[in-house]
Amino acid sequence: MPDGTRPPRLTVDGLNAWYGPSHVLFGVSFDVAPGEVVTLLGRNGAGKTTTLRALMGMLPKRMGSILFDGVETIGLPGRRIARLGMGYVPEERGIFASLSVRENLFLPPEIAPGGASEEEIYGLFPNLRERRFSRGTQLSGGEQQMLAIGRIMRTGARFLLLDEPTEGLAPVIVEQIGRTIAALKAQGFTVILVEQNFRFAAAVADRHVVMETGRVVDTIPNDQIGASMGRLRGYLGI
Amino acid sequence: MTDTSAPIGLTAARATPAAERDPKQLQRWIFVGLFLFLCAAPWFAYPIFVMKILCFALFASAFNLLFGYVGLLSFGHAAYFGMASYVAAYTAKFWPVTPEIAILLGTATATLMGLVFGAIAIRRQGIYFAMITLALAQLVYFFAIQTPKFTHGEDGLQGVPRGYLFGIFDLANDMTLYAMVLAIFMGGMLLIHRVIHSPFGQILQAIRDNEPRAISLGYRTQRYKLLGLVLSAGIAGLAGATKAIVFQVATLVDVHWSMSGEPILMTLVGGMGTIFGPMVGAAVIGVMQNYMQGLGSWLTVTQGLIFIFCVLAFRAGIVGTIGRLIRRDI
Amino acid sequence: MFELIGIPPQALLGQLFLGLINGSFYATLSLGLAVIFGLLHIINFAHGAFYMLGAFAAWFGLTHFGIGYWSALVLAPLIVGAAGIAVERLLIARISGLNVLYGLLLTFGLALVVQGLVRNFYGSSGLRYPVPADLAGGKNLGFMFLPWYRGWVLAISVVVCLTTWFVIERTRIGSTLRAAQENPGLVEAFGINVPRLVSLTYGVGVALAAFAGVLAAPIYSVQPEMGADLLIVVFAVVVIGGMGSILGSILTGLGLGLIEGLTKVFYPEASNVVIFVIMVVVLMIKPEGLFGSAQ
Incomplete structure (x- = not known):
C-alpha cells in the first residue's frame, strides 16, 4: 500500500506521445509508490501498452514528464532508462x-x-x-x-512493467503467474501491470488506473473495487 | 522524420499534397517549352554535346520509369544500353541497313533482354533485385569481352557510319542528325509520360507504394513489374542505340557496371519518381563531366560525393524539391 | 600417370585448389555482407572498396614504413574497421529507418569515392606485394604442387570464417547480436546500447573484408578496382546462398570457388561467368537461395 510518507518511485505527469504523425497519449498522469502493484485497465486501444512503451523510452516522440526515482527520463534513450532499474516484459512476451x-x-x-x-x-x-x-x-x-x-x-531491476502476462494462457498457468507477482510484491518489487483479465488484476493489485483513448479517466484503489464495480463495468464494457 | 515508413519503393520525392490537382496540364506545357528550347539549343550549344545529354537523359528516364515508378532499383541498366549500342553499331557498320533500322534492332535486342532478365530478376525484390540485375549485367559484360568477333573486344566498334535516315537524309550533317535525335528523345519521353499517366502506370505506382495491397486487390503484380521492366529496358536500349549512331562507336565502357551507375546518379540528382528529374540530372551531370574532363579520377570521387550528398540530404532531387515548393508533380 | 578425360590430375587438382582459394575470398566477403545485412539491413556496396583498402594498407605500410606482412594482417583490419565505424556513425546511421535501397546507393557512392581517391594517387596499374618470406616456396605433394602461401590463405580463411560463426552462434555478444537483428527496440529497452552494437558490427564486417584484402595482396595485384569486380561475384554468391545462414554463406562461397575451378579445367571460356549462370539457375528453382528462407 502507498504509505504517503515515502516519495513515489514513479511520477508520470502530462505525458503525451506520438507514433509517427499520430498522437496517441494525451496528458497521462499517475504515480506509483514503492512496493505498489498498479494495474492499467482499459479496453483495447486505450493506450495501456503505449504507456508502458513510453515509460521504457521506446516511442520516438514523447513530451511531458516521467520522474523515475527522482530522475527525469523523458529525454533518455531506452537503454539508460533500463539501467536506472526499470525492467520490461513486453506484450507477446x-x-x-x-x-x-x-x-x-x-x-x-x-x-x-x-x-x-x-x-x-x-x-x-x-x-x-x-x-x-x-x-x-x-x-x-x-x-x-x-x-x-x-x-x-x-x-x-526492482521496478517491473508487465504487459498482459496472462494473455492466452491456461488457468493453471495464470494462477502460477499470479503467485509469482504476489511473491515479487512480498519481496518489495514495484510493478505496473497491464491487464485485460480483470479478475486477475483484482487479485494482485493495490490500485487500478483506468485508461480510455490515450487518457487516464479514473483511479480506483483495490479495496474500493466492490463499490466501484458499476463504474468499472462501464469503462471496460464487461 | 518524414520518410521513416516507406516499406516499398522510394516515395520520398512525391509531392503528395498535389495529388488532387491534375499534374498533366502543367507537364504538357513543360513538354512544349522543352521542345522549343531543344529546337533552339543547337544555336547556342554544341549539337554533339546536346545530343549526348539527350541520349543520357532518355537513358536515365528509362531507369527512373522502373526505379521511381515501380520501386525496383536496377543496378544493371548498362546491359540494355550497351548491348543495344553494340547491335546498332554492328548492324549499321556491317549490314546493309539504314540507321533507323539499326536503332530499332538495338532497341529490340534490349527489349528482349529486358524480358529474359526481368523474368529472372523479378523473382526477388529490393536489394536482391539490385544485386541480381548487377550480376546479370556483369554476365553481359563478360559476354562482350569474350565475343571479339561481334564487339571487337578492347577496341570496340569504331567508325560506325551514320548513314542516311530512311535512305534519304544524310546524317553526316550534324543538324539533320540532331533533328533525328530530338525526335527520338521527345518520342521516348512522351511514351514514358503516357505510360506513367495510363491506368497501367497507376497500377505500377500502386505496386510501388504497397505491393501486398495491390495483390489483394487482385492484380498479378509480377506481370506488371515485368512489363514495366521490359519498357524500361527497351527505352534504355533506344538511348544506347541512338548514342552508337551519334558517336559512331560502341565499346566495353557502354556495358561496364560503372555505366549502370550513371542513370542512377542522374535520377538521384534530378529527382526520382519525377517526369523531368532524370533529364535535369543528366544535364547537370553531363555539364559536370564536360568541365571535369582531364581530371581523371576526381570525376569518380566527385560523383561518389554527389551520391552520398543526395542520399543524406537531398533525396527529393532538384525537380522533386521544386515540385514540393510549387506543390505539383512534375 | 593416369589421366582423367584427357586432363592430367596435376592440372585438375591445381585448379581445384585455386578455386578453393577464390572460394575462401567469396566466403569471407559474403560472410561480412551477411553479418552487416543482418543488423543494418543494408547491402554494403563499399565492401569491395574496404577489401581493396585492406590490401592497399598492407602495401602502403610495407612501402612507406617497412611494416611487414604479419603486422599488416593485424593492423590493416583494425585501421579499416575503425574507418568503417566512423563511416557508420557519420553516414549510414543517418539513413536508418529509410528505405533499404538508400543504404545501397550511399555505400555505392562511398565505394566510388574510395576507389577514385586510390586511383588518383596510385594509378590503376597493379602494385606488387611480395609473398612473405616465411611462406615462400611450397611442396610437391606428388599429386600436386602446394605453394605454402596459398595453403595458408585457405587455412586461415576457414579458421576466420568458423571463428566468426562461433562468435555469432555460441557467445554472449553473438546472442546479443542475433537478438538485435530480431527486435532492436526490445534489446535497447533491456539496457543494451544498440547504436553502438550496430557501429561495431559494421566495423567488424568491413574489418573482415580488409583482412581478406591483406590475404589477397600477395596473390592478386593491388589495384583500385580489385574489390569492385570481386564484389559483383560475391553479390551473386550471396543471392545463391541467401543471407540467412552463416555456415551457409561459408559453404556456398567455398563450393562456388570449387565449381569455378572445375570450369577453368573443362571449359575455361565459361569460368568468368559460371557463378552468374548458377545464380540464374538457382533463381529459377529456389528464388530465396539455397540457405535462405522465403520472406
Missing part, C-alpha cells in the same frame, strides 16, 4: 526466436546487484531448466511467459 532459452535468460545485462540467480529462476519455474537449450519459440505460451519474467528478475 518478446522471446527471441533465434536464441536458446538460456541465451534469452542472459540477454538483458545485470543492472543492479541482488537479481535472481539462474538457479533461483529455475527453482521458481522448473520447466525452464529442462528446456534451457531449446530455442525460445519452441516453448509453450506459459513457459515463454515464465522466461520473460525470469529474464527480467535476473537483472536486479
Whole structure:
C-alpha cells in the first residue's frame, strides 16, 4: 500500500506521445509508490501498452514528464532508462526466436546487484531448466511467459512493467503467474501491470488506473473495487 | 522524420499534397517549352554535346520509369544500353541497313533482354533485385569481352557510319542528325509520360507504394513489374542505340557496371519518381563531366560525393524539391 | 600417370585448389555482407572498396614504413574497421529507418569515392606485394604442387570464417547480436546500447573484408578496382546462398570457388561467368537461395 510518507518511485505527469504523425497519449498522469502493484485497465486501444512503451523510452516522440526515482527520463534513450532499474516484459512476451532459452535468460545485462540467480529462476519455474537449450519459440505460451519474467528478475531491476502476462494462457498457468507477482510484491518489487483479465488484476493489485483513448479517466484503489464495480463495468464494457 | 515508413519503393520525392490537382496540364506545357528550347539549343550549344545529354537523359528516364515508378532499383541498366549500342553499331557498320533500322534492332535486342532478365530478376525484390540485375549485367559484360568477333573486344566498334535516315537524309550533317535525335528523345519521353499517366502506370505506382495491397486487390503484380521492366529496358536500349549512331562507336565502357551507375546518379540528382528529374540530372551531370574532363579520377570521387550528398540530404532531387515548393508533380 | 578425360590430375587438382582459394575470398566477403545485412539491413556496396583498402594498407605500410606482412594482417583490419565505424556513425546511421535501397546507393557512392581517391594517387596499374618470406616456396605433394602461401590463405580463411560463426552462434555478444537483428527496440529497452552494437558490427564486417584484402595482396595485384569486380561475384554468391545462414554463406562461397575451378579445367571460356549462370539457375528453382528462407 502507498504509505504517503515515502516519495513515489514513479511520477508520470502530462505525458503525451506520438507514433509517427499520430498522437496517441494525451496528458497521462499517475504515480506509483514503492512496493505498489498498479494495474492499467482499459479496453483495447486505450493506450495501456503505449504507456508502458513510453515509460521504457521506446516511442520516438514523447513530451511531458516521467520522474523515475527522482530522475527525469523523458529525454533518455531506452537503454539508460533500463539501467536506472526499470525492467520490461513486453506484450507477446518478446522471446527471441533465434536464441536458446538460456541465451534469452542472459540477454538483458545485470543492472543492479541482488537479481535472481539462474538457479533461483529455475527453482521458481522448473520447466525452464529442462528446456534451457531449446530455442525460445519452441516453448509453450506459459513457459515463454515464465522466461520473460525470469529474464527480467535476473537483472536486479526492482521496478517491473508487465504487459498482459496472462494473455492466452491456461488457468493453471495464470494462477502460477499470479503467485509469482504476489511473491515479487512480498519481496518489495514495484510493478505496473497491464491487464485485460480483470479478475486477475483484482487479485494482485493495490490500485487500478483506468485508461480510455490515450487518457487516464479514473483511479480506483483495490479495496474500493466492490463499490466501484458499476463504474468499472462501464469503462471496460464487461 | 518524414520518410521513416516507406516499406516499398522510394516515395520520398512525391509531392503528395498535389495529388488532387491534375499534374498533366502543367507537364504538357513543360513538354512544349522543352521542345522549343531543344529546337533552339543547337544555336547556342554544341549539337554533339546536346545530343549526348539527350541520349543520357532518355537513358536515365528509362531507369527512373522502373526505379521511381515501380520501386525496383536496377543496378544493371548498362546491359540494355550497351548491348543495344553494340547491335546498332554492328548492324549499321556491317549490314546493309539504314540507321533507323539499326536503332530499332538495338532497341529490340534490349527489349528482349529486358524480358529474359526481368523474368529472372523479378523473382526477388529490393536489394536482391539490385544485386541480381548487377550480376546479370556483369554476365553481359563478360559476354562482350569474350565475343571479339561481334564487339571487337578492347577496341570496340569504331567508325560506325551514320548513314542516311530512311535512305534519304544524310546524317553526316550534324543538324539533320540532331533533328533525328530530338525526335527520338521527345518520342521516348512522351511514351514514358503516357505510360506513367495510363491506368497501367497507376497500377505500377500502386505496386510501388504497397505491393501486398495491390495483390489483394487482385492484380498479378509480377506481370506488371515485368512489363514495366521490359519498357524500361527497351527505352534504355533506344538511348544506347541512338548514342552508337551519334558517336559512331560502341565499346566495353557502354556495358561496364560503372555505366549502370550513371542513370542512377542522374535520377538521384534530378529527382526520382519525377517526369523531368532524370533529364535535369543528366544535364547537370553531363555539364559536370564536360568541365571535369582531364581530371581523371576526381570525376569518380566527385560523383561518389554527389551520391552520398543526395542520399543524406537531398533525396527529393532538384525537380522533386521544386515540385514540393510549387506543390505539383512534375 | 593416369589421366582423367584427357586432363592430367596435376592440372585438375591445381585448379581445384585455386578455386578453393577464390572460394575462401567469396566466403569471407559474403560472410561480412551477411553479418552487416543482418543488423543494418543494408547491402554494403563499399565492401569491395574496404577489401581493396585492406590490401592497399598492407602495401602502403610495407612501402612507406617497412611494416611487414604479419603486422599488416593485424593492423590493416583494425585501421579499416575503425574507418568503417566512423563511416557508420557519420553516414549510414543517418539513413536508418529509410528505405533499404538508400543504404545501397550511399555505400555505392562511398565505394566510388574510395576507389577514385586510390586511383588518383596510385594509378590503376597493379602494385606488387611480395609473398612473405616465411611462406615462400611450397611442396610437391606428388599429386600436386602446394605453394605454402596459398595453403595458408585457405587455412586461415576457414579458421576466420568458423571463428566468426562461433562468435555469432555460441557467445554472449553473438546472442546479443542475433537478438538485435530480431527486435532492436526490445534489446535497447533491456539496457543494451544498440547504436553502438550496430557501429561495431559494421566495423567488424568491413574489418573482415580488409583482412581478406591483406590475404589477397600477395596473390592478386593491388589495384583500385580489385574489390569492385570481386564484389559483383560475391553479390551473386550471396543471392545463391541467401543471407540467412552463416555456415551457409561459408559453404556456398567455398563450393562456388570449387565449381569455378572445375570450369577453368573443362571449359575455361565459361569460368568468368559460371557463378552468374548458377545464380540464374538457382533463381529459377529456389528464388530465396539455397540457405535462405522465403520472406
